Amino acid sequence: MRVAVVGAGPAGLYTAQSLVDAGALVDVIDRLAAPYGLVRYGVAPDHMRMKSVVKVLRKPFTASDAGFIGNVTVGQDLSLADLREHYHAVVYATGCPLDRSLGIPGEDLTGSIGSGRFVGWYCGHPDVAGFTPPLEDPGAVVIGAGNVALDVTRVLAVSPDRLRATDVPDPVLAALAASRVRDIHVVIRRGPWHARFTPAELRGLGELDNTRVLVHDDGTLTRADPAGLDLRQRQNLQILREWSAREHGSGDRRIHLWFLRTPVALRGDDRVHRVVVERTRVEHDRVVATGEQDTLAAGLVVRAIGYRSGPVDGLPFDTVTGTVPNERGRVAPGLYVAGWLKRGPSGVIGTNKADGAETAAAVLEDLPHLSDPAHSATEHLRRVLDQRGVRHTDWPGWLRIDAEERHLGSSRGAERIKVCRRGAMVRLARAAHFAST
Numbered sequence: 001m002r003v004a005v006v007g008a009g010p011a012g013l014y015t016a017q018s019l020v021d022a023g024a025l026v027d028v029i030d031r032l033a034a035p036y037g038l039v040r041y042g043v044a045p046d047h048m049r050m051k052s053v054v055k056v057l058r059k060p061f062t063a064s065d066a067g068f069i070g071n072v073t074v075g076q077d078l079s080l081a082d083l084r085e086h087y088h089a090v091v092y093a094t095g096c097p098l099d100r101s102l103g104i105p106g107e108d109l110t111g112s113i114g115s116g117r118f119v120g121w122y123c124g125h126p127d128v129a130g131f132t133p134p135l136e137d138p139g140a141v142v143i144g145a146g147n148v149a150l151d152v153t154r155v156l157a158v159s160p161d162r163l164r165a166t167d168v169p170d171p172v173l174a175a176l177a178a179s180r181v182r183d184i185h186v187v188i189r190r191g192p193w194h195a196r197f198t199p200a201e202l203r204g205l206g207e208l209d210n211t212r213v214l215v216h217d218d219g220t221l222t223r224a225d226p227a228g229l230d231l232r233q234r235q236n237l238q239i240l241r242e243w244s245a246r247e248h249g250s251g252d253r254r255i256h257l258w259f260l261r262t263p264v265a266l267r268g269d270d271r272v273h274r275v276v277v278e279r280t281r282v283e284h285d286r287v288v289a290t291g292e293q294d295t296l297a298a299g300l301v302v303r304a305i306g307y308r309s310g311p312v313d314g315l316p317f318d319t320v321t322g323t324v325p326n327e328r329g330r331v332a333p334g335l336y337v338a339g340w341l342k343r344g345p346s347g348v349i350g351t352n353k354a355d356g357a358e359t360a361a362a363v364l365e366d367l368p369h370l371s372d373p374a375h376s377a378t379e380h381l382r383r384v385l386d387q388r389g390v391r392h393t394d395w396p397g398w399l400r401i402d403a404e405e406r407h408l409g410s411s412r413g414a415e416r417i418k419v420c421r422r423g424a425m426v427r428l429a430r431a432a433h434f435a436s437t
């Protein structure tokens with residue numbers, strides 16, 4: 001039985017592993033020539049231990065039970081109908097690639113970007129190759145209260161030397177070394193006890209060289225009652241209380257944590273210069289604006305307020321939740337979803353394991369009743385791609401990119417340095433295997 005999994009992120013790969021374990025033949029298709037989704041292009045470079053999960057994620061490919069078809073965008077290079085002609089079942093695990101927007105005036109000014117773009121920059125994502133965020137002004141604003149907001153903040157404050165041993169591209173290190181950003185304002189709508197970030201990420205801000213952390217809480221920290229809070233919230237509260245009781249850290253960079261503030265407008269001429277924030281209070285779990293406004297100077301604004309998926313060709317879509325309606329991963333017999341596309345952008349990498357297993361179980365339940373596809377060989381699909389002029393890649397091709405990145409890394413004492421240009425990745429991937437085509 002042949003299954004196509006669209007998306008080689010954690011959800012797609014955990015699903016593929018469960019299917020392979022049950023004896024199915026699986027092809028994993030990704031729009032990039034590199035697998036691993038946000039593990040490669042989202043997890044912060046200094047979280048190297050987290051990235052070692054790739055040793056588990058690559059398993060379906062190591063025993064040749066699964067194939068990898070890279071540099072193929074489903075919905076553009078291949079349609080759902082094409083996939084149905086080649087596979088008994090199709091699983092979409094394409095994640096939530098779009099940044100949520102604030103819906104406030106000035107949001108589209110130059111210098112205001114979504115965290116997807118900023119994270120893509122420091123992670124060397126091919127979609128943003130050549131982009132550099134504006135780092136010339138002393139002020140930067142990060143909007144959001146989750147771990148991604150803190151990742152962005154940390155990267156803006158960190159000494160580039162601390163990133164030399166990671167996989168960040170050289171131009172990112174150079175841009176951070178030349179950065180004039182000194183005050184990083186993190187704007188958080190709710191109070192300190194509501195923040196979604198984890199204590200480990202929060203603590204990370206206090207461990208940066210040359211950086212002070214200043215907590216602006218309007219006195220709410222002292223009033224907050226830890227009773228009724230969960231462990232994560234209590235630990236966050238404790239760290240913040242320690243920091244607000246005395247100035248934390250030293251140096252010429254400052255991270256300002258502004259609680260109970262919501263951005264209401266971005267101001268500037270051709271590019272952003274200021275962010276207008278309004279003070280808030282939380283009443284019966286609702287955020288209420290007070291009308292009192294402050295202004296923060298910033299040449300860079302990063303919105304880290306979450307991600308969403310867009311509609312996927314051929315699948316139903318719930319515009320409110322930004323997910324594909326499904327029953328334990330099943331959209332219809334023969335059609336399934338997994339990961340963030342299935343449940344929305346929440347949870348950690350490991351959450352996708354049980355999620356993928358659930359989807360795989362739904363596929364396996366239906367497989368005996370699904371009709372045979374018209375074509376039963378991956379080679380046929382690859383020929384279709386050739387005819388359409390699509391420069392598809394494979395697993396050995398990814399291993400060549402991997403080897404080149406490790407080689408580049410050795411010159412800097414890093415495990416790898418990413419190859420960022422799509423063309424260069426595809427050339428490397430197709431270098432030997434496809435030499436005759």
Ligand SMILES: Cc1cc2nc3c(=O)[nH]c(=O)nc-3n(C[C@H](O)[C@H](O)[C@H](O)COP(=O)(O)OP(=O)(O)OC[C@H]3O[C@@H](n4cnc5c(N)ncnc54)[C@H](O)[C@@H]3O)c2cc1C
Pocket residue numbers: 006007008009010011012029030031032035036037038039041042043044047050072073074075093094095096097119148151338339340341346347348349350352
């Ligand atoms: C910035 C950031 C940092 C994070 N850091 C951590 C962390 O430190 N620890 C942690 O546990 N979790 C972290 N997470 C969460 C974790 O990355 C997610 O839980 C996980 O990646 C979701 O898996 P997924 O497979 O659903 O989506 P993704 O990882 O986004 O994978 C989707 C895949 O689908 C491919 N794709 C998309 N569209 C198409 C198409 N049309 N055709 C073919 N392929 C397509 C993409 O290229 C991608 O490879 C982070 C998330 C973000 C955004």
